[in-house]
Amino acid sequence: MLRSEIIDDAAGLEALGPHWWELWSRSPSATPFQSPAWLVPWWRTFAPGELATVAVWRGDDLVGLAPLYLECQEAGARLLPLGISLSDYLDVLCLPEIAEPVGAVIAGSVLSIGWSQWILPDLPAGGAGLAIRHAALETCQAVGHAACPVLSLTGDETLLSCVPARRRRQLRRAHRAASRRGRVSIEPVLSDPQTFLDHLIRLHRARWAGHGDGVLSDSRVEEFHRQALPQLVAQALARCWLVAIGGAIVGAYYGFHHRGRAYAYLGGFDPAYAEESPGALLIGQAISQAICEGAEDFDFLRGQEAYKYSWGAVDRWTLRKIWTRSKGR
Template identity: 25%
Template sequence: MHVEIIEGADAFRALREDWIAVYDSDPEAQFFLSYDWLFGTRGGPGHTGLVLAARAEGPESPLVAFTSLRCRTQHGSEGFSTEFGFSGNYVSDYNGFICRPEYEDQAIPAMAERLKQMTWGSLRFLSLAASSRRAELFMNRFSPQEFGFSDISMVNPDGVDNGICPFTLLSSDWDDFLQTRVSSNTRQKIRRYMRQVEGSDVYRITHTDAATLERDMDLLIELWTQRWGKRKGKRLAAILDTNRRMLKHAFMTGTLFMPVLWHGDRAICALAILVDQRKGSYNFLIGGRDEAFQDLPAGLVMHGYAIRHAIAQGMVKYDFLRGNEPYKYSFGAQEFHLKSVLVEPKDREACAPSLDARSLAFVLRRSAELWREKKPAEAARGYDQVLEIEPHC
């Protein structure tokens, strides 16, 4: 099994047909590993990274497995080091790799082995979505004699576990879904309140299009911030910027379904859902509702509406993504569990150097800042690390 490193926008474009073919063949593939999400626009999380691609035999044989990675540069007391992780770290709800199932025994360990041979000081795998078998095929290449493993907690301060992902399988008929997936009490509420919305001249539900995208994103983000903004603290601005960028990216790739519930001219609830036509799933990314509006349970109505819409479009799965918030279980949800882990060499000196050439631009920039901040020893250490890699820099 031969594993290539592929980088650059032109090379990513050339991968499109191969990536989609592997994606379609892989029963474990999910939206956040789709070509559209990773590379569909220059705003996709994969565009700033690299791809490990496995071939079954020689250079003319087809590609059979992929993982998209990105490097970050860490700065500590011992200087700078490179950390590799999934391209979707901090952006995608799920991460991992795609592989033709008949090649997984060879291709997945081969990609891990190629990554092990690269220059880094740590590996950060966030929200790994893979079967236990595939996860072991990948992680077993990192021997516990050589590497230390630290589980990364995915539990929020409020107790919500982002390592638990509720999802519900859809029936081919809306009434059948209500009859078989939800409790009688929830079924009655959904029917009653949806009739109230759809039988009224006051309520209406709109779908975001090119003319309303900016307005609807502003509405959703404002509603979400009302509920969660204070809890996010200093991270709020970065979170909102990321959400806005990814919503635009999804819209540009034709994968965004965004219904908005109105009461007159007042927006009271909005959902952003990522649509995977190839795998038949609706993936609920983010939502917001007006907490002051108490005339009906807007969240229940809108998720019911979205699930009915998904069924009408022939979808087979409604994924609530990360977080075990109780409301998600009202729709007959099952659970999928993620894994997040940090991998570090036990003997750092034996593994030196830990700085990849992809980190040099950052190290030069940061070392200059350290010099201006009157930290000459730290700046010098950074420059020395650059010269180890590029002696003529």
């Protein structure tokens, strides 16, 4: 027997922690962006509306979770997923063997909330949210939402089998140019997440100074990452690298690794070292390490920036679904 509850306060959301992690580990389409390490700090930092998260239980086991909130506008309230904007993938969680009944229970529960549109953007292919159906809901056809260029990983850490020759030559030139300025060191940083974030924030702001200043110029985004990263590190999900040239830390890479997939989330570099391409050096290192860890894909996440395709990445699209209430419901 399945039962549901609507969680409308932060304490209730945080109390789900151990059950949430267990469900997340068993949900096939889950990414780091659906983990409590990511979404609880997001809600704690931003809380842009009224919390309306649906939890589905079978006995004492959490078997479904739709982390949602209600955004009230003059045109009508919208039901949206936690993590929107900063998350490249969004979805609900459920056990695969009971996905259909769990989806129906989630849909039935959200009908008790006053909204005019329920929107799930950035759903991954095969996402659990794509299968939600209910007689009292009308849904639009799932449509492409955002391109996430992905590099398929083959071969070994030399990158010979998966990265185009031109990009490998550029990487060798970057190494030589960097070496002319001093010793080059690319090291993982996981023992001190806050110090890593200090470097990332400094370098990201330097990179984007005068060009919109970058996402980390928002103090709330900084606070979110300062809460989330230590938890991601504790769960072995984060991959953080710094590159130093001649003793100066000039580049930072912030990514994830989960279930055979590496994710390149955020980076920054000192513009004074642009000729040495510290960003490329870090991505090359991240790809090599992902191969060593058995990853099959290197996901550059949302955005069609040209540099992603120079590594050999190919677009994979997320999907968006919108539900409205059936007439008379």
